[in-house]
Amino acid sequence: MGLANTPGSTRSASRKSQSHYYDLIVVGGGPGGVPAAIAAARNGARVLLVERYGFLGGMATTGLVNPYMSFRAGEKVIIKGLFEELLNMLAENGALLRDRQHFEAEAMKWLLDEWCLQNGVDLLLHAFATGVRMKDSVIEAVEVHHKGGREAIAADLFIDSTGDGDIAALAGAPFEIGRTEDGACQPMTTCFRMANVDTERVPSRKDVNTLYDKAKEAGEVKNPRENVLFFSSVNPAVIHFNTTRIIGKSALSAQSLTEAELIGRQQIKEMVRFLKSSVPGFENAYLMKIAPQIGIRESRRISGHYALTADDLLSARKFDDAIGCGSYGIDIHNPGGTGTVIKHLQPGEWYQIPYRSLIPQKISNLLIGSRCISSTHEAHSAIRIMPIVAAIGQAAGTAAALSKQKGIFPVELNPGDLRSTLLRQKAFLSNE
Numbered sequence: 001m002g003l004a005n006t007p008g009s010t011r012s013a014s015r016k017s018q019s020h021y022y023d024l025i026v027v028g029g030g031p032g033g034v035p036a037a038i039a040a041a042r043n044g045a046r047v048l049l050v051e052r053y054g055f056l057g058g059m060a061t062t063g064l065v066n067p068y069m070s071f072r073a074g075e076k077v078i079i080k081g082l083f084e085e086l087l088n089m090l091a092e093n094g095a096l097l098r099d100r101q102h103f104e105a106e107a108m109k110w111l112l113d114e115w116c117l118q119n120g121v122d123l124l125l126h127a128f129a130t131g132v133r134m135k136d137s138v139i140e141a142v143e144v145h146h147k148g149g150r151e152a153i154a155a156d157l158f159i160d161s162t163g164d165g166d167i168a169a170l171a172g173a174p175f176e177i178g179r180t181e182d183g184a185c186q187p188m189t190t191c192f193r194m195a196n197v198d199t200e201r202v203p204s205r206k207d208v209n210t211l212y213d214k215a216k217e218a219g220e221v222k223n224p225r226e227n228v229l230f231f232s233s234v235n236p237a238v239i240h241f242n243t244t245r246i247i248g249k250s251a252l253s254a255q256s257l258t259e260a261e262l263i264g265r266q267q268i269k270e271m272v273r274f275l276k277s278s279v280p281g282f283e284n285a286y287l288m289k290i291a292p293q294i295g296i297r298e299s300r301r302i303s304g305h306y307a308l309t310a311d312d313l314l315s316a317r318k319f320d321d322a323i324g325c326g327s328y329g330i331d332i333h334n335p336g337g338t339g340t341v342i343k344h345l346q347p348g349e350w351y352q353i354p355y356r357s358l359i360p361q362k363i364s365n366l367l368i369g370s371r372c373i374s375s376t377h378e379a380h381s382a383i384r385i386m387p388i389v390a391a392i393g394q395a396a397g398t399a400a401a402l403s404k405q406k407g408i409f410p411v412e413l414n415p416g417d418l419r420s421t422l423l424r425q426k427a428f429l430s431n432e
């Protein structure tokens with residue numbers, strides 16, 4: 001069965017205040033959602049991108065997550081397409097370090113605005129998607145809440161780029177949460193930055209960690225994380241910290257998120273005190289920025305037509321319906337407290353992500369363009385990094401636009417057609 005005589009099949013629920021009718025609505029403007037929207041628009045779809053905050057970027061801006069984790073296997077660049085285009089734009093605007101991994105999150109905000117608008121993507125910011133209107137297995141409209149109240153916006157196709165899989169869950173798609181034994185998810189982290197650091201005098205990571213261990217032994221730091229995770233930044237004299245660790249909280253409960261935000265800021269208070277009092281180079285530093293929202297590593301994983309496993313990744317498995325590649329290994333911050341499990345691929349190797357993992361079970365006109373594709377808890381810990389999510393987003397957007405062109409549901413799309421379009425549009429899909 002294809003899309004019901006599109007366009008127009010769900011127009012009755014379309015936005016009263018707006019003359020446009022959308023082929024596709026992408027919900028969530030993060031590392032997955034922006035490429036999804038742009039890819040779809042470039043392939044001829046009329047696209048609306050809905051975002052709950054007043055700016056785009058997802059974890060890259062709201063969570064202050066930095067830098068981009070690996071998009072290379074050895075020296076070979078294995079994530080190209082729209083992700084590479086974004087890197088080039090950041091570089092041209094002085095917002096990317098020479099390593100092409102550390103970027104400037106504030107410039108990214110207006111760059112993403114421009115990128116979307118130049119490609120004909122309509123934006124709806126300050127709109128939180130909280131419901132869907134269904135007809136059988138088809139989403140007819142997404143309901144958003146904003147200052148004006150509640151509004152239903154119709155389209156033929158939808159992409160869930162919310163990170164948490166909100167749209168898929170609201171529509172009734174099956175999903176899993178956390179690790180198999182107890183459903184616990186990876187910890188949350190509130191990122192922060194210190195400015196006016198005398199970076200020449202900051203000791204090695206090893207020496208910082210020795211000082212950290214001492215502060216923990218003395219009871220000055222209660223953060224359960226085993227070490228201090230910090231990075232240089234695009235801005236001179238600014239150090240980025242991804243080091244708080246908040247365990248046992250749910251990304252799907254406002255009450256739990258409230259508790260998590262409060263704990264995160266207490267841990268930052270403690271860390272700032274420790275850095276300024278004990279670590280050379282930080283004596284005159286100040287807390288420049290706390291991420292606008294706590295960083296969420298893991299929540300729902302939407303069950304699709306194929307669930308990626310750790311074994312697929314670590315054995316560098318290739319798939320006939322591959323839509324993207326990755327080389328980042330297993331990286332599980334202990335859901336219970338101290339410790340991080342890291343497993344690397346063999347040097348120079350990469351795995352692929354099958355199109356089937358982006359297609360949720362039970363919902364006909366929805367694709368996942370986000371970290372919450374179908375995977376195990378272990379595999380999710382690898383594919384969640386921003387460059388891989390960008391490749392997933394580009395594939396989801398392209399698949400939605402091709403499905404629209406052909407008047408079919410995404411599950412009916414020939415993966416060969418999707419792959420040839422992605423290759424024409426500079427994605428990297430090679431298996432050798």
Ligand SMILES: Cc1cc2nc3c(=O)[nH]c(=O)nc-3n(C[C@H](O)[C@H](O)[C@H](O)COP(=O)(O)OP(=O)(O)OC[C@H]3O[C@@H](n4cnc5c(N)ncnc54)[C@H](O)[C@@H]3O)c2cc1C
Binds near residue numbers: 033056060066069191
């Ligand atoms: C602390 C931390 C450190 C990390 N470190 C790194 C790193 O160093 N390098 C790296 O590459 N990756 C890192 N990651 C992983 C990476 O940041 C995320 O996995 C990635 O951002 C996921 O992208 P996404 O688009 O799926 O979701 P998100 O980035 O979460 O974006 C989702 C977007 O959807 C919006 N949204 C959500 N729900 C709704 C709704 N119902 N209605 C409207 N809008 C909605 C959100 O506001 C957001 O803009 C880290 C993650 C965390 C939390």
